[in-house]
Amino acid sequence: MIVNGKEMNFETEITVDELLKSLGLDKDKVVVEVNFGIVPKEKYTDRILNREDRVEIVSFVGGG
Amino acid sequence: MKIFLNERKFEIAEGTTAFQVRDIIKKDADIIVLNGFIIKEDMPLKENDRLTLIKRGEIPDKDELEALLIARHTPGVHEKVKKAYIGIAGLGGLGSNVAISLARIGIGRLLLVDFDVVEPSNLNRQQYFIKHIGMYKTCAMKDIIFQINPFVNVDIKNVYLDENNITEIFKEVDIIVEALDNPYSKATLVNTVLNKIPEKVVVAASGLAGYFSNNTIATRKIKDNFYLVGDGINEAKVGCGLMAPRVGIAANHQANTVLRIIMNERDV
Numbered sequence: 350m351i352v353n354g355k356e357m358n359f360e361t362e363i364t365v366d367e368l369l370k371s372l373g374l375d376k377d378k379v380v381v382e383v384n385f386g387i388v389p390k391e392k393y394t395d396r397i398l399n400r401e402d403r404v405e406i407v408s409f410v411g412g413g
Numbered sequence: 414m415k416i417f418l419n420e421r422k423f424e425i426a427e428g429t430t431a432f433q434v435r436d437i438i439k440k441d442a443d444i445i446v447l448n449g450f451i452i453k454e455d456m457p458l459k460e461n462d463r464l465t466l467i468k469r470g471e472i473p474d475k476d477e478l479e480a481l482l483i484a485r486h487t488p489g490v491h492e493k494v495k496k497a498y499i500g501i502a503g504l505g506g507l508g509s510n511v512a513i514s515l516a517r518i519g520i521g522r523l524l525l526v527d528f529d530v531v532e533p534s535n536l537n538r539q540q541y542f543i544k545h546i547g548m549y550k551t552c553a554m555k556d557i558i559f560q561i562n563p564f565v566n567v568d569i570k571n572v573y574l575d576e577n578n579i580t581e582i583f584k585e586v587d588i589i590v591e592a593l594d595n596p597y598s599k600a601t602l603v604n605t606v607l608n609k610i611p612e613k614v615v616v617a618a619s620g621l622a623g624y625f626s627n628n629t630i631a632t633r634k635i636k637d638n639f640y641l642v643g644d645g646i647n648e649a650k651v652g653c654g655l656m657a658p659r660v661g662i663a664a665n666h667q668a669n670t671v672l673r674i675i676m677n678e679r680d681v
Contacts (some may be wrong), residue, residue: 387607389608407603407635409599409603410649412619413594
């Protein structure tokens with residue numbers, strides 16, 4: 350699948366939550382979009398990603 | 414022929430020049446603004462031109478002041494900007510700068526949201542003054558905006574934003590500027606807006622600490638209703654603080670993005 354414009358390969362099916370963990374990202378500091386739709390945080394553990402999916406993850410850092 | 418002199422309709426003969434009008438109406442005016450631009454040389458006037466005559470240093474009364482403030486606003490922009498209602502979430506380095514830029518362009522209405530008070534450590538990058546220390550940032554910013562442009566309607570809310578109040582607080586605004594400090598709060602605000610009130614546009618920021626290159630701060634359009642400013646990487650942490658120049662760059666990326674959205678320029 351394409352994550353932030355880069356191709357990534359996974360052996361087994363993967364949820365949004367697992368993808369975030371594998372990328373070392375904190376689920377409370379991100380916005381996740383799959384195929385141009387925002388995934389609500391409470392769906393991260395259910396939403397299974399397919400190989401055709403385009404995933405965009407915006408990860409916030411502190412400072413304002 | 415009709416022109417607008419100090420924003421009021423005014424009849425002149427064809428072929429009259431800007432300086433001829435000045436000599437009749439306000440001979441001591443030393444700033445002559447034609448269609449949003451200061452002119453140094455005389456020019457013939459055309460139908461519907463906007464001419465403003467200003468005497469440097471003279472403090473005008475309130476009615477005249479509004480006309481004179483409008484003079485530097487590009488015609489066609491002012492009317493749209495005046496109708497916009499913009500919410501600013503957080504009034505730190507980002508939010509205080511965004512609020513001032515939007516006030517200076519003559520935004521119609523602002524909603525300023527912050528829970529905190531001004532502290533001395535804020536003054537390294539936030540647009541407050543020593544006299545504001547201890548005041549709510551919302552009240553301090555309202556005071557500053559009034560000193561810049563008293564014709565901006567400013568609403569304030571002294572609350573800590575969380576997923577339970579964001580929808581209600583911002584329900585009336587057109588565009589929301591995410592100018593919070595904490596990355597968890599940033600994500601909560603953007604997720605809540607995009608999931609619950611997707612008809613709004615959110616302009617967020619991430620990655621603006623330090624004195625890294627100016628040019629790594631960019632504006633990205635993530636979705637039709639989600640723009641993101643910053644380098645995406647450099648967070649505020651020990652040894653890498655937030656400083657006025659780079660925070661100001663990011664804040665004005667946000668402010669210009671808001672202006673572009675108001676003007677229906679949706680690409681970055």
